[in-house]
Amino acid sequence: MAFTNGPVPLYTFASFDDPSIAHGISTRAGGLSEGPYASLNLGSSVGDQTARVDENRARFAEVLGFPQRRLVTTPQVHGNSVLVVDESNADGALAVRADILITTRPGYLLMQRFADCVPLLFWHTRAQAVAVAHAGWRGTALGVAGRTVATIQAQTGAGPVGLRAAIGPSIGPCCFEVGDEVVAQFPDAAGAVHEGRRGRPHLDLWELNRRDLVRAGVAAAHIEVARVCTRCEHETFFSHRALGYPAGRFGGGIGIRPSHAA
Secondary structure (H helix, E strand, O other): OEEEOOOOOEEEOHHHOOOOEEEEEEOOOOOOOOHHHOOOOOOOOOOOOHHHHHHHHHHHHHHOOOOHHHEEOOOOOOOOOEEEEOOOOHHHHHHOOOOEEEEOOOOOEEEEEEOOOEEEEEEEOOOOEEEEEEEOHHHHHOOHHHHHHHHHHHHHOOOOOOEEEEEOOEOOOOOOEOOHHHHOOOOOOOOOEEEOOOOOEEEOHHHHHHHHHHHOOOOHHHEEEOOOEOOOOOOOOOOHHHHOOOOOOEEEEEEEOHHHOO
């Protein structure tokens, strides 16, 4: 990832560096929120003041070149439900429960919120489609990454050639201690689970999502992994494991710039 400092600091991925695409991962800096939400909290369901969250979202959208009214986000359910965003449903997205957002339409900034779960960003260079997905361990077990790829292909008729994906900052295998009941949800987790210092299993969500992307047809060379642990870097990113409740949420966003309609 590359870091851009400014009023709203952002991390970006080299594989998405294109004039037609705007994307970024926010940090805790650059917003109005205070206390456990300081300062760029983008989550509206964690107890922060609505006016501050709205302003924070406006700042995030603006730094990526979009007005706030074109920022699309949904209530997350730790599942694999999809919303394909277009003119017919963008304004009503807040009534739809979905962890995967996809669009082929220019002018919409798709955003999901995170505090240890895995941000997944997608761009199909040939079909000019983009997506953002929220993958906690439940979503990872449900195949969020592969479902996103399959839906992009179904919507565009394009194959996997040209698909690029990025796995953003999230809790790493160094810190993601889980119980055996969680490991049991991943029968093919060999190499993605190891014993931690306390003798309990640690799960590698980065590797599990990378494998899912490869199985779905994304070339390994076109998958960029941030390898930044949010629990370790909780001064930069919100982390539920490190900060507990309440805590804010950082954002992962991507959109096709309005000036690049197909």
